[in-house]
Amino acid sequence: MAETSLPLETTPAPGAGAGPRINGLVVGLACLALLVSVPFIAGALGDAFYVRVVTRIMIFAIMAISLDLVLGFGGMVCFGHAMFVGAAAYVVGIAGFHASSGDPLVLAGLQIPGSTNAFVVWPLAIATSALLALVFGAIALRTSGLYFIMITLAFAQMLYFVAVSAQTYGGVDGLTLDTVPTLGPIDTGNRQQLYWVVLVALVAVLLLCRRIVNSRFGLVLRASRFNETRLSAVGVAPYRYRLAAFVIAGAIAGVAGVLLASSQAFVSPADMSWLRSGELIVMVVLGGMATLYGPIIGAFFYLLAEFGLGHVTEHWQVVMGPLLVLVVLFGKGGLAGLVPAAWRGGAR
Amino acid sequence: MNRPLLQVQGLVKTFGGITATDDLHLEVREGELHALIGPNGAGKTTLIAQLSGMLAPTRGRILFDGEDVTGLGAVERVRRGIARSFQITSLWPALTVLENVIIALQARQGHAFRFWERAGDAAVLRHPAIQMLQRLALADKAHLPAQVLSHGEQRQLELAVTLATGARLLLLDEPMAGMSGEDSQRMVALLRELREHCTILLVEHDMDAVFALADRISVLVYGHCEATGTPDEIRANPDVRAAYLGEEV
Numbered sequence: 001m002a003e004t005s006l007p008l009e010t011t012p013a014p015g016a017g018a019g020p021r022i023n024g025l026v027v028g029l030a031c032l033a034l035l036v037s038v039p040f041i042a043g044a045l046g047d048a049f050y051v052r053v054v055t056r057i058m059i060f061a062i063m064a065i066s067l068d069l070v071l072g073f074g075g076m077v078c079f080g081h082a083m084f085v086g087a088a089a090y091v092v093g094i095a096g097f098h099a100s101s102g103d104p105l106v107l108a109g110l111q112i113p114g115s116t117n118a119f120v121v122w123p124l125a126i127a128t129s130a131l132l133a134l135v136f137g138a139i140a141l142r143t144s145g146l147y148f149i150m151i152t153l154a155f156a157q158m159l160y161f162v163a164v165s166a167q168t169y170g171g172v173d174g175l176t177l178d179t180v181p182t183l184g185p186i187d188t189g190n191r192q193q194l195y196w197v198v199l200v201a202l203v204a205v206l207l208l209c210r211r212i213v214n215s216r217f218g219l220v221l222r223a224s225r226f227n228e229t230r231l232s233a234v235g236v237a238p239y240r241y242r243l244a245a246f247v248i249a250g251a252i253a254g255v256a257g258v259l260l261a262s263s264q265a266f267v268s269p270a271d272m273s274w275l276r277s278g279e280l281i282v283m284v285v286l287g288g289m290a291t292l293y294g295p296i297i298g299a300f301f302y303l304l305a306e307f308g309l310g311h312v313t314e315h316w317q318v319v320m321g322p323l324l325v326l327v328v329l330f331g332k333g334g335l336a337g338l339v340p341a342a343w344r345g346g347a348r
Numbered sequence: 349m350n351r352p353l354l355q356v357q358g359l360v361k362t363f364g365g366i367t368a369t370d371d372l373h374l375e376v377r378e379g380e381l382h383a384l385i386g387p388n389g390a391g392k393t394t395l396i397a398q399l400s401g402m403l404a405p406t407r408g409r410i411l412f413d414g415e416d417v418t419g420l421g422a423v424e425r426v427r428r429g430i431a432r433s434f435q436i437t438s439l440w441p442a443l444t445v446l447e448n449v450i451i452a453l454q455a456r457q458g459h460a461f462r463f464w465e466r467a468g469d470a471a472v473l474r475h476p477a478i479q480m481l482q483r484l485a486l487a488d489k490a491h492l493p494a495q496v497l498s499h500g501e502q503r504q505l506e507l508a509v510t511l512a513t514g515a516r517l518l519l520l521d522e523p524m525a526g527m528s529g530e531d532s533q534r535m536v537a538l539l540r541e542l543r544e545h546c547t548i549l550l551v552e553h554d555m556d557a558v559f560a561l562a563d564r565i566s567v568l569v570y571g572h573c574e575a576t577g578t579p580d581e582i583r584a585n586p587d588v589r590a591a592y593l594g595e596e597v
Contacts, residue, residue: 216460216467223440223451230438233400234452234513235426236460244461 028293032203039195048191052263055195057303058202059259064283064295065205066252071281072290073213074245075225076141079149080156081280083136084129084250086272088257090163091125093175093267097168100178118181118188118258125261126254132159133250137243156277163269174268177261188262198259202296205252209292212248221245222290286327288336297335352411353378353517353547354399354430359408361394361571368394369405370571376517381539381548383558386568392551393435395568396521399549400432401425412517426455431515435522435551437502441495444468445486445505448494449477452512477512484508485534500531507535511542518548524557536561559583 035054042050063085070076098105098114105112115121140151169175180189188194212218223231224238231238261267270276279302287298302320309316331337354376361369368391376382384392397403399410401422410418417425440448450473454460457472467473481487484504489497494505507523523539524532536557542548543561552558558565559579566576567588575581575588582588 211466212463214466214468215464216454216462216470216473218463219443219447219451219454219467220460222443223447226440226442227438229402230434230440230509231451232402232422233426233432233434233438234509235423235431235455236451237423241460 035199039192051191051195053307055198055263057300058198059256059263060303061296061299062202062205062256063253063280064299065209065292066249067280068284068289068292068295069209069249070245071284073225074221074242076242077149078152080152080277081253082272082276083156083159084133084253085257085260087132087159088125088129088254089261089267089271091128092121092181092258092261093177094169095121096177096179097175116179116181118183121181122258125258126251129254129257130247130251133247137246141239141242153274156272156274160269160272172269174266177265180262180265189265194262201255201259205255206292217241282324286324286334288334291336294334294336301335350377350379353413355411357409359398360406361398362406368571372571372573374566374573376547376549378547380563381543381550381561383562383565384549384551384568385558385565390568391571392568393521396432396519396551399519400430426513426515429516431510431513432519433506433510433521433523435525437506439494439502439505442493444491445481445494446477446490448505449480449508449512452509453477456514480508480512500527503527516546518546520548520550522551522553524552524554
């Protein structure tokens with residue numbers, strides 16, 4: 001067939017053209033510039049607190065993006081996503097614990113020495129989260145809908161109680177890290193240095209996920225959310241794609257977990273509680289599902305509201321609750337839906 | 349006479365006490381356009397669901413290209429070369445028209461475990477997808493979400509997605525349902541063209557289209573195949589006239 005004679009480049013639809021992409025890029029770069037300037041502004045103000053706050057928010061944003069991949073794009077309502085964060089954080093904590101005590105971890109007859117080398121501990125921690133996602137996902141993805149929500153919650157609770165009962169590692173009180181991992185010349189215990197590591201991780205995760213959702217894999221994932229029957233009618237069984245997405249999301253949550261361990265110098269069962277998992281869902285829904293940048297907005301909004309309103313009253317969720325209801329009812333696309341369409345250059 | 353591509357032998361499907369498919373025998377020959385007609389509730393859509401592997405029959409066998417495919421699921425049957433379209437349009441409404449077609453195309457090209465390249469930028473997907481859309485006069489809508497298309501356009505996209513699987517046997521469940529006259533005519537022309545490349549089992553209520561297009565027609569009544577023959581034979585069959593055509597032709 002004479003392929004070359006055909007007009008293969010069709011006119012893009014409004015909103016998908018070069019103009020909005022560039023606007024989206026400008027807005028994205030402006031936000032990035034703002035984040036880059038935070039340490040300098042905080043330095044000028046002589047208040048390192050802001051660096052800590054924004055570091056924490058960015059780590060939660062990574063968690064929320066990871067959840068958006070399965071919840072927003074894949075339509076899998078994972079109600080235990082914090083377990084992947086907590087698992088990685090605990091690997092860092094336990095490795096640090098044995099490094100400072102000097103006693104190796106004895107596991108199945110093997111003597112594993114502790115470590116605070118991020119090049120060793122972080123990949124191990126992230127792989128643990130990914131493996132956990134693989135095993136739990138393989139089982140949970142055999143169910144759907146409400147059952148999927150309950151089974152992910154059950155797995156997370158299981159892990160939560162394992163952490164609570166691990167007396168060696170602090171049990172319910174959690175585990176303080178005497179020394180946090182060092183990443184080559186970078187000391188992740190240093191607030192400023194950790195800030196840059198987290199910012200780089202956030203940007204990398206965002207860009208990676210944007211590639212993924214627009215790839216062939218991402219297309220199948222998005223399609224599986226809308227119409228599974230049609231997918232099987234064109235010869236695609238969605239199970240393996242969903243599982244792969246679950247594992248990728250688990251690994252990204254693991255990235256957030258290792259960063260969280262460093263930023264808190266502490267890990268506790270609270271880091272993988274169902275409350276935390278619920279907060280992550282709120283951030284994604286509040287910010288805008290299946291947008292990737294929405295969860296970042298959601299994380300900032302939620303945690304800044306917590307910090308801000310938390311000063312006024314400890315019952316700050318009295319305000320947050322109705323706000324969430326309003327956003328869900330009226331802003332169908334979450335907070336991201338309030339961003340003018342012309343600015344949006346996000347995933348499509 | 350061409351060899352049979354699809355053979356249905358003694359197919360039975362019961363839902364509780366209701367028999368939707370009742371000892372059905374059917375043979376679709378390679379290269380023919382075989383129409384399936386029958387009154388509402390005759391079990392046409394139930395049959396399509398069983399042929400496409402979405403519904404397991406209670407009894408009986410389905411042979412495709414001489415092989416027993418009765419136990420295979422929908423995904424595996426598409427890989428063998430049987431694809432269906434849906435009577436009630438079944439698309440991915442939030443995805444673009446182009447993406448809808450690309451999903452079917454990439455399934456045909458093997459797995460989709462490719463995480464980096466934008467699916468819409470890959471020439472091996474984009475070019476055939478645009479060509480497919482041109483055939484169905486949808487190319488200028490390629491970048492719109494499927495949900496904003498008109499009903500007729502969605503019906504065409506439904507067919508485009510089914511065609512993009514590259515199947516040898518198409519099971520088309522009322523492709524012209526609810527279409528305007530102009531759209532139906534385009535669809536008839538398209539089906540006539542498709543007949544040259546694939547074997548088609550067509551369920552359709554539009555009798556003009558059926559008698560114009562079909563090589564052979566089977567009449568389904570109460571889940572049972574009442575008669576099979578050329579359009580002329582079916583028109584002349586007194587039983588068929590009594591059971592079905594009497595009121596419509």
